[in-house]
Amino acid sequence: MAAWSDLGALCRRGYGPDPQHLLPAAAFALAELHAAGVAHGDLNSRDILVDDHGTVGFIDFESGVVLGDPAPVNLMTYVAWALAAPERFHRVPDGCRPRATPAGDQYTLAALFHRLLTGSLPRDNPPGVGPRNPPPSVPARNLTGEAAERWPLLPAVLATALSRDPAHRHPTSWNFAHGIAHAMVNAGTEYPPTP
Secondary structure (H helix, E strand, O other), rough: OOEEHHHHHHOOOOOOHHHHHHHHHHHHHHHHHOOOOEEEEOOOOOOOOEEEOEEEOOOOOOOOOOOOOOOOOOOOOOOOOOOOOHHHOOOOOOOOOOOOHHHHHHHHHHHHHHHHHHHOOOOOOOOEEEOOEEOOOOOOOHHHHHHHHHOOOOHHHHHHOOOHHHHHHHOOOOHHHHHHHHHHOOOOOOOOOOO
């Protein structure tokens, strides 16, 4: 049996997986989750598990939704607000927060990737960013530095996923995952085809 650790714990101990394997594996795991009809709604480094072989899985679906199902009444959502997609901060007519979506998950995973690669969030958030204190309406910073030099196509893939407007993000999670994989090309690695 493989041992699983959450990504946050691995990074804190200095054993974070190689990004060239981790980012495509996590992006494809997200695409598979969405293909199964589920949006996570609260991805963060504690919710991403990695086993000894580099397989990625997700836990903690308390903010998740089954896509296409009616919204539950009085759904309490927990969100890592510093990584949340901008649309999650707005209220919908019933006074609740918008439901989790694949486009929102894509944004959140891209923000987490940016933070893992650079040590900072793609946008400067005010102290205490949260449901009553949304981030400023500014574009995300482009990925720069060592990661951008090592993978020159990656900044554009992340910039698309980090668009403030969900309609301007990658059309599907499969497109996002294939973009990540292509940007971080690793000869000999097989990635799942788009269904």
